[in-house]
Amino acid sequence: xxxxxxxxxxxxxxxxxxxxxxxxxxxxxxxxxxxxxxxxxxxxxxxxxxxxxxxxxxxxxxxxxxxxxxxxxxxxxxxxxxxxxxxxxxxxxxxxxxxxxxxxxxxxxxxxxxxxxxxxxxxxxxxxxxxxxxxxxxxxxxxxxxxxxxxxxxxxxxxxxxxxxxxxxxxxxxxxxxxxxxxxxxxxxxxxxxxxxxxxxxxxxxxxxxxxxxxxxxxxxxxxxxxxxxxxxxxxxxxxxxxxxxxxxxxxxxxxxxxxxxxxxxxxxxxxxxxxxxxxxxxxxxxxxxxxxxxxxxxxxxxxxxxxxxxxxxxxxxxxxxxxxxxxxxxxxxxxxxxxxxxxxxxxxxxxxxxxxxxxxxxxxxxxxxxxxxxxxxxxxxxxxxxxxxxxxxxxxxxxxxxxxxxxxxxxxxxxxxxxxxxxxxxxxxxxxxxxxxxxxxxxxxxxxxxxxxxxxxxxxxxxxxxxxxxxxxxxxxxxxxxxxxxxxxxxxxxxxxxxxxxxxxxxxxxxxxxxxxxxxxxxxxxxxxxxxxxxxxxxxxxxxxxxxxxxxxxxxxxxxxxxxxxxxxxxxxxxxxxxxxxxxxx
Amino acid sequence: xxxxxxxxxxxxxxxxxxxxxxxxxxxxxxxxxxxxxxxxxxxxxxxxxxxxxxxxxxxxxxxxxxxxxxxxxxxxxxxxxxxxxxxxxxxxxxxxxxxxxxxxxxxxxxxxxxxxxxxxxxxxx
Numbered sequence: 001x002x003x004x005x006x007x008x009x010x011x012x013x014x015x016x017x018x019x020x021x022x023x024x025x026x027x028x029x030x031x032x033x034x035x036x037x038x039x040x041x042x043x044x045x046x047x048x049x050x051x052x053x054x055x056x057x058x059x060x061x062x063x064x065x066x067x068x069x070x071x072x073x074x075x076x077x078x079x080x081x082x083x084x085x086x087x088x089x090x091x092x093x094x095x096x097x098x099x100x101x102x103x104x105x106x107x108x109x110x111x112x113x114x115x116x117x118x119x120x121x122x123x124x125x126x127x128x129x130x131x132x133x134x135x136x137x138x139x140x141x142x143x144x145x146x147x148x149x150x151x152x153x154x155x156x157x158x159x160x161x162x163x164x165x166x167x168x169x170x171x172x173x174x175x176x177x178x179x180x181x182x183x184x185x186x187x188x189x190x191x192x193x194x195x196x197x198x199x200x201x202x203x204x205x206x207x208x209x210x211x212x213x214x215x216x217x218x219x220x221x222x223x224x225x226x227x228x229x230x231x232x233x234x235x236x237x238x239x240x241x242x243x244x245x246x247x248x249x250x251x252x253x254x255x256x257x258x259x260x261x262x263x264x265x266x267x268x269x270x271x272x273x274x275x276x277x278x279x280x281x282x283x284x285x286x287x288x289x290x291x292x293x294x295x296x297x298x299x300x301x302x303x304x305x306x307x308x309x310x311x312x313x314x315x316x317x318x319x320x321x322x323x324x325x326x327x328x329x330x331x332x333x334x335x336x337x338x339x340x341x342x343x344x345x346x347x348x349x350x351x352x353x354x355x356x357x358x359x360x361x362x363x364x365x366x367x368x369x370x371x372x373x374x375x376x377x378x379x380x381x382x383x384x385x386x387x388x389x390x391x392x393x394x395x396x397x398x399x400x401x402x403x404x405x406x407x408x409x410x411x412x413x414x415x416x417x418x419x420x421x422x423x424x425x426x427x428x429x430x431x432x433x434x435x436x437x438x439x440x441x442x443x444x445x446x447x448x449x450x451x452x453x454x455x456x457x458x459x460x461x462x463x464x465x466x467x468x469x470x471x472x473x474x475x476x477x478x479x480x481x482x483x484x485x486x487x488x489x490x491x492x493x494x495x496x497x498x499x500x501x502x503x504x505x506x507x508x509x510x511x512x513x514x515x516x517x518x519x520x521x522x523x524x525x526x527x528x529x530x531x532x533x534x535x536x537x538x539x540x541x542x543x544x545x546x547x548x549x550x551x552x553x554x555x556x557x558x559x560x561x562x563x564x565x566x567x568x569x570x571x572x573x574x575x576x577x578x579x580x581x582x583x584x585x586x587x
Numbered sequence: 588x589x590x591x592x593x594x595x596x597x598x599x600x601x602x603x604x605x606x607x608x609x610x611x612x613x614x615x616x617x618x619x620x621x622x623x624x625x626x627x628x629x630x631x632x633x634x635x636x637x638x639x640x641x642x643x644x645x646x647x648x649x650x651x652x653x654x655x656x657x658x659x660x661x662x663x664x665x666x667x668x669x670x671x672x673x674x675x676x677x678x679x680x681x682x683x684x685x686x687x688x689x690x691x692x693x694x695x696x697x698x699x700x701x702x703x704x705x706x707x708x709x710x711x712x
Contacts, residue, residue, distance in 0.1 A: 371672030371693045372599050378694035379605035383612075390612045415694045418672075475676075 014038075014330045016337035028344035034337055041329040049321050057314050061307070068303040072273055072296065076261045080275030080292045083217040083225055087290055090129070090213055091187070092281040094205060095170055097127055098189040099283075102201045107193050110135045110201060116146040129209035131184060136162070136200045143199070149180050161186050165200050170284040175207055175235045175244060183207050183244050207244075211236045214290075222298030227279075227288045228252065235288055252276060252289055271296040356552065367418035374414050381407040432581065435474040437502055437510065438463040444481040445500075448489055456495045463502035470510065471580040476553045483550045484514045484573050491518030491571060508579050515572035521565040557581060590636050592704060593617045596626040596654065597643040597670070606641075609697055615704065623649035627657045634662045638711070639688075639704055644671040644678060652678070655685045666707050670695055 016034040020026065031037055101119055102110070109115050120133040132147020140157025156162040159178070165171040165188040173186040185205040192198045210227075214236050217225045227235035232248040234241060241248055253262065255278040262274055275292040278285075385404045441461055445452075452459050470477070488498050501513040554561040559577035592615040597603040603619045610617040620626035623646045630637070640658060644651030655667055666688035671678065679690045689703060 367672075372602070375672065375693040375695060376599065376602045376605070379602050379609065379697075382697055383605050383609050386609050386612045411694050412696075415692070419692055 014334050016333050019337060019341070025341065025344040025348055028347040030340050030343070031336070034333060038329055038333045041333060042325055045325045045329060046322060049325065050318060053314065053317065057310065060310065064303065064306065068300065072294070073261050076273045076275045076292055076294050079217060079219070079223070080261070080277050080290065083214060083292060084277040084279060084290050086213050086217070087210070087227070087279050087288065088281055090210060091172055091279070091286055092283065094127055094130065094203065095172070095187055095189065095281060095283050097123055098187060098201050098203055099170070102189050102191040107135070107191070107199050111143045113144050113146065116144045120146040123203070129206050131204040131206050134202050136202055138166070138198055147204070151179060154179060161188070165190060168284060172281070172284055172286040174229045174287045185210070207236070220298070222295040224293040226291055228291060229287045230289065240293060252291070370414065371418050374411055374418070378408065378411045381411065431473055431475065432471055433474045434469050434471050435477065436469055437467055437512070438465065440474065440478060441481060441500055441502070444478060444485055448485060451489060457489070457492055458497045459500070460497070461500045463500070467502055467504055467510065468579055470577070472557050472577065476557055480550050480553050480575065483547065487547070488514060488516040488518065492516050493518065505576065510577050510579055512575045512577070513572060515570060517570040520567040520569055520571055521563070522567050526563065526565060591616050591618050591633060592638045594620065594626070594629065594637050594640045596620045596623070596640065596646070598622060598645070598647050599643070606695070606697070613701060622647050623654040626654055627661070630658050630661050630665070637665055639707055640665055640667045641670050641700070642667050644669060644674055652681050652685060655682060655687060659686050668703060
């Protein structure tokens with residue numbers, strides 16, 4: 001399971017993360033830090049893509065927030081206005097009823113208790129909300145009374161409402177308990193008698209009726225509508241500030257003449273919208289101020305839901321954008337890496353080729369310079385030998401001949417080296433010809449025919465006739481075959497086998513296997529066999545150049561060479577070569 | 588005029604001299620020229636009295652291929668063996684086109700040379 005995950009991770013893990021693995025390629029990369037490139041790409045793309053989204057979202061937030069807030073203000077304002085007109089109407093209606101009664105009846109009729117009871121009955125029928133009715137003379141004495149309380153004969157001279165009523169024609173009191181010990185409102189109308197003195201018609205209003213009127217404007221759980229007097233004492237119960245006569249803990253703004261909505265915080269530090277309006281009728285100012293409180297948070301619920309939706313949408317969008325950006329960046333940087341890697345590999349190859357070419361040129365120079373003195377040594381040693389052989393001089397000294405022979409052998413070996421070095425240089429130009437692999441193999445083997453027969457080496461060639469003609473450098477391919485077949489002949493003992501197997505492994509590639517049942521190559525030597533001047537031959541007859549040249553030639557022909565060998569069992573060289581190459585293709 | 592078996596054209600005096608002596612030891616006549624112009628003069632004079640010319644490519648006054656072309660102009664029948672220390676594939680092809688008999692790399696095994704001479708002389712008979 002873990003292995004499966006690891007394999008999956010390896011396939012998904014971007015290639016460019018491996019760019020530091022091949023140290024040889026590092027100097028040739030255009031970009032040295034692909035991690036940085038990747039993160040920068042993601043960063044720049046993310047900033048470009050996400051910043052407009054964020055800005056638009058913020059503007060959207062701001063706009064919606066503003067419109068929701070102004071809508072809330074408007075609603076609060078409308079509510080305040082409606083409640084105000086109701087309360088005003090409530091007061092005005094009853095005041096007008098009293099004024100009508102006073103003007104219609106006059107003092108004489110009103111001061112009779114029976115008449116008053118009748119009037120109260122009619123008023124209750126017409127308007128409702130009235131508790132009792134009384135007529136008070138200018139000294140504060142209650143002249144007549146109709147109502148449920150036993151208040152006849154009371155004197156109101158010292159009551160504050162009485163003195164205030166005397167000052168104005170009409171009067172509306174605050175809510176107070178008075179003699180009856182029940183919260184009520186007094187409205188009073190002053191009228192002048194024919195003798196010039198005046199009297200007051202007073203009605204007591206049931207607060208319950210007012211409270212109901214106000215409560216009808218309380219919509220939803222987040223609203224609070226109530227009346228206070230100018231001193232901030234509650235005149236109707238409030239959901240948030242307590243019952244009648246409780247004192248408000250905030251300052252009510254001055255009367256600006258119009259209804260207003262302001263933003264403030266309540267006791268729990270929640271933001272509230274508060275609308276207030278001083279209530280005044282056409283006839284007289286009242287001591288009441290209407291206050292509407294709306295909790296902002298509650299009213300903003302719709303907005304909050306909307307905001308949550310926006311947040312989700314934006315969140316998902318951001319995630320998708322980042323995902324796409326990450327994938328796109330990885331894809332792009334990978335592409336870039338592959339191109340860069342191909343370039344780096346080409347440059348490395350070129351540098352290696354240049355190095356090889358300069359080594360080759362150096363080798364050619366050395367070979368050139370050494371060949372002439374070698375020729376002199378060769379001829380001189382040869383001449384000395386000739387002297388002994390042809391001129392019957394001290395022939396008895398066999399040892400001298402032996403030494404001269406070893407000089408000549410050494411010269412021969414040097415000659416082979418210089419020839420191969422020159423061959424090494426020559427491998428840099430390619431001449432393409434059409435050749436038949438089967439024929440070429442048999443041509444090369446013909447040189448060894450005698451040796452094979454003499455040593456009893458069993459050579460088998462398995463190359464199908466159907467194998468296509470190759471278009472490649474025949475000289476180089478021949479040299480490859482000569483080198484490998486020579487090697488094989490040197491490695492095998494009498495009676496061993498040498499197999500040469502050719503096959504077409506795909507339409508464009510030919511595989512050639514040269515395997516022997518010879519001495520094999522020791523394991524520690526396997527990795528060095530392509531190095532120049534490395535040889536396993538104990539007799540010191542090998543130059544150590546054969547396989548390194550072969551390796552270079554195979555690469556030159558766009559192919560590959562691998563070797564498998566077991567010491568004492570045999571060696572198998574496998575060459576894969578393209579069927580067709582073009583000049584300069586693998587230069 | 589004396590018959591010469593092999594004319595050696597090589598600027599490496601010690602090599603040419605030693606080779607001439609060794610050929611002499613083997614009962615053949617050899618003569619030596621150290622540069623191209625002398626060699627061409629020699630060939631003009633002895634155009635019908637030489638069996639084989641051994642020619643180095645690197646000569647002080649001219650390139651071996653020029654000398655080869657000169658010899659072939661004087662007498663196309665004289666076999667010319669190119670003996671070079673570092674001839675390239677291109678040199679080989681040029682020489683073959685110009686009609687060189689063989690192209691051998693230094694150092695030279697005298698037995699190879701003697702075999703070639705024998706072949707030529709046998710063919711001439």
